[in-house]
Amino acid sequence: MTTEHAAPLSRHYVFTEHGGPETEALLERAVPEPGRGELLVEVRAAGVNPADWKLREGLFGRVEVPRTLGFEVAGTVLAVGDGVEEYAVGDEVLGSPAPGEGGYADHTLIRAGDAVRKPGGVPFPVAATLPVAGTTAYDLTHAVEVEPGQTMLVLGAGGGVGSLAAQIGRARQLQVIGVASMSKREIVEATGAQWVAAGDGVVAAVREIAPDAVHLLLDLVGGRALRDVAELAVSPERIISAADGDTVAELGGTYRPSRPDALEQVTAMVAAGQITPQVTHEFPLEHARRALALVESGHAEGKTVIVPR
Template sequence: MRGYGFHRVGGPEQQGVVDVAEPDPSAGELLVEVRAAGVNPGDWRVRNGSYGVAGPAVLGREVAGTVLALGEGVTGFDVGDEVFGGCPGMLGGWAPRALVTASFTAHRPDGVTPEQAAVLPVAAGTAHDFLNDVDLPSGATLLVNGAGGGVGIPLVQLARARGLRVVGTASPAKHALLTELGATPVSYGDGVTDRIRAAAPHGVDGALDLVGGDALRTIAGLVPRGTLFSIADKPLAAELGGRDVTRDRSTAVLASLAGLVADGSLDPLVRVVLPLDDAGEALGLVEGGHVTGKVVLVP
């Protein structure tokens, strides 16, 4: 089977078509015919060696598709079901057929397209789990550092639905969208802490960092101890008294998110849909950090 991935650890020059064996579901897995696959920053980080995968390997962490076969012990799904979920080991989705972990897979409801469902497990799932971790009461103020990205956009929507005020740092090009979603946007760069204080005069009650580095250092002093989280720079977050998001990779979370999409409460904001043959272009858009909304591949 031909998929798209990387041949060895490195930069974009290592990407390309990869020939792999047809996947066969192990215990606790489903084999699906892929109808759509999400593209995430984690995909290029796999390629550059951040997760210890040497390659060659097919990239792709999340898919929506049609069940072709069930691994041993899998219940609750049947061949022919339309589902979406996360791929074992964060690999394998950018191909005509892929494996998904049954315990992190849900049925795709009517009214939710494969493209919308395919982008829920990673970004929206992380946003959901963070909100459960930080557990702020209605009326509290949440700071999202990098609110215009793949995790930030669903996070703003989910936080607003919980009654939170949201202040989000973002590039000016993304301010209009964040305002439309109910957040107060502020620009990066010199003076950002003053702009955050002006947007949140009563202080910030919790924060999720999606940028890392100096941007994380800058906001750390604005947040009460124990309420700073980062998925972009976990070592620095720990140094600053923050922590990582505890993921709940479960069918229940995915089903809940899909229900919010179905009733119009959550817009996954799929903005770019490309054929699998253009996976290199899709990954380049995400790695460059300039795309607004989610990028999806369709075989």
């Protein structure tokens, strides 16, 4: 192991048992040592996702507690474990924390094989939105063959994944229609998509813009909102959801496909300026509770990021 000035203690925003926000706490623990194949990373920014509160609630099953929250980070390599040859101390990387680790912290561990180099011109808060939200948007937008000029509908286009998916669709020269509430109109239009108000009347409004049906229907909401728009898809297999596996299966669509190169590809698109993740809120680590509450409300706009200071 090669180490350089690792601080002895690291702050971690954790949940101490499965349950609501009252189980969250800011703790200190020893800076972890990277195991074989792992990187010790100083977290410069951590993305906040709905998956974070779902893990806390126990919706993914029981996990060992206290457990640090956060599935996506960007930061600087402070030390490398045995067997790591592709990264060195000082490298800037992004990725998902190793199993059992979390991103809402001063330090985390990332498996070297899961990390990607952060392009120099991309700020840490932007890079931190890519391992989960970025890859999900990339995977959804590449789930079926589409041709330039065809239409993609994004249900939930104002959120973290939806706003990026809309931009990727535009970069692929698709006509993009983004369904979101009135308060998200600006952020949806900033992606280059045409905004359609969520709720009653959405099917008629989309048909007016795209009378020949939708070639790719991406869902970030699920439930009734998804059922209501499903008839707009050219065929059921062109409905792709990251939000609701049961409903999309019922409709004949696909739940969250994934491509092994998604993180490299979406990072390259950001580096090339083809897409720009919209980081709308940054919170210091001591305000992680507010950051997660914002996302847990279900009405987040763009991406919320924690920046430990």
